[in-house]
Amino acid sequence: MNRQLLLSVLPESAPTLANFVPGPNQPALAAVRALAPGRALYLWGAAGCGRTHLLRALASVPGARYITAGMEARAALPALAQSDAQAAMPTVIAVDDIHLMDDAGQAALFALYNRWRESAATGRAFALAVAGDRAPLAMPLREDLRTRLGWDLVYGLAQLSDADKLEALGRQAAERGLQLSPEVLNWMLTHYDRDMRRLATLLDALDRYSLATRRPINISLLRTMLADPDIHTK
Known part of the structure; x- marks a missing residue:
């Protein structure tokens, strides 16, 4: 499969009541x-x-x-x-x-x-x-x-706490069959963004990048992906 095609990040998922984190x-x-x-x-x-x-x-x-x-x-x-x-x-x-x-x-x-x-x-x-x-x-x-x-x-409506966001990210990762350490989840929240839809998009990109590079997901892989000019998650 073409690497660039595999790594193309989908647009942010459409907002639904199912993917709203309450x-x-x-x-x-x-x-x-x-x-x-x-x-x-x-x-x-x-x-x-x-x-x-x-x-x-x-x-x-x-x-x-x-x-x-x-x-x-x-x-x-x-x-x-x-x-x-x-x-x-x-x-x-x-x-x-x-x-x-x-x-x-x-x-x-x-x-x-x-x-x-x-x-x-x-x-x-x-x-x-x-x-x-x-x-x-x-x-x-x-x-x-x-x-x-x-x-x-x-x-x-109240803003989600960091604990709520970490729980939601962990749940979304588990639904994809991803094993993400607490360190990776915390890094995403504290170094990337606090908006849940953007964090979900980052998670999607990370899943794809891990498959494409055949590397386990860790902070090193996350840093490498965000530095890759072929990846556009912003």
Whole structure:
């Protein structure tokens, strides 16, 4: 097999509910799993806490829609909020990074909340999931929109502890049949990155590199791989 082909690192795995590492956020994950048409959910937390992962996972099902703040929101949100009352809506609408929304985006999201509430008890109900970096009362938004963030479910997401991340990495390694020492796992966490999706990508690359070079996985191999110009894990 061509070595370069073997060593080509796949893009980061798509976010799913199955590959989300909940740590202390198990209640929020359970709420996301149970989110049904007619319900709304607001997730908040600092960058890296997993809110985007959860929204993208929610929106990965057929008929769902993921929207980010910015130009996309300016076009998509008004179209959804103002569409014909009889028009089919996405089963799930996930709106991310609302703390970055301008006035027009906030107005459109306010209208979408009203549309969600009006349809909640009908056959045209849809689930609405929204995420931002702060708790509802602390959001820098227009007042009427800020109150709507608390209309239904609200969950704050905590950052994973290093122990949670090490446990998750160890579990992912075991699922691949890899025997990684605690030293290797700790090195990955302290010298490479603390983001779980990037760490999972590194683990994938390390597995491939070990197979290609026929060398056991240890810190020396990990250092060599990261210094290899043919390997792109960043």
